[in-house]
Amino acid sequence: xxxxxxxxxxxxxxxxxxxxxxxxxxxxxxxxxxxxxxxxxxxxxxxxxxxxxxxxxxxxxxxxxxxxxxxxxxxxxxxxxxxxxxxxxxxxxxxxxxxxxxxxxxxxxxxxxxxxxxxxxxxxxxxx
Numbered sequence: 630x631x632x633x634x635x636x637x638x639x640x641x642x643x644x645x646x647x648x649x650x651x652x653x654x655x656x657x658x659x660x661x662x663x664x665x666x667x668x669x670x671x672x673x674x675x676x677x678x679x680x681x682x683x684x685x686x687x688x689x690x691x692x693x694x695x696x697x698x699x700x701x702x703x704x705x706x707x708x709x710x711x712x713x714x715x716x717x718x719x720x721x722x723x724x725x726x727x728x729x730x731x732x733x734x735x736x737x738x739x740x741x742x743x744x745x746x747x748x749x750x751x752x753x754x755x756x757x
Contacts (some may be wrong), residue, residue: 636696636705643695643709647688650717652683658724681719683733687716687740694744700751708751715743 655676658664665676671714691712719736722728732750 639695639705640692641703643692643713646713648681648717650713651720653679654717654721656751664725667679680724684716684720687737690741691744693714693750698748711747712744715740
């Protein structure tokens with residue numbers, strides 16, 4: 630019962646942290662680094678929904694791995710933070726390098742494999 634209530638708390642925090650992180654990265658990329666298409670005049674209103682939607686499958690995959698995890702307490706939150714960090718790194722690289730759809734598919738597959746590997750390693754080193 631405790632695992633379900635903690636997971637019910639983790640899911641909204643994970644989603645809010647994801648959206649806040651995407652918003653912050655897009656704002657930084659547009660206003661500080663000067664990236665983006667000039668015809669949109671560095672509008673976060675255009676890029677934020679676009680990029681947050683592109684990476685929604687990765688967030689769903691991360692939440693599935695977290696849900697299936699046997700970890701509890703802060704260990705589960707640490708793994709969630711690692712998943713979020715990897716998602717942000719992939720998103721930032723994708724935005725900066727302006728990748729195509731084929732690279733998105735490969736990136737999603739690699740992130741899924743990384744999430745799976747982290748899940749397996751965390752069980753072996755005593756985080757389970």
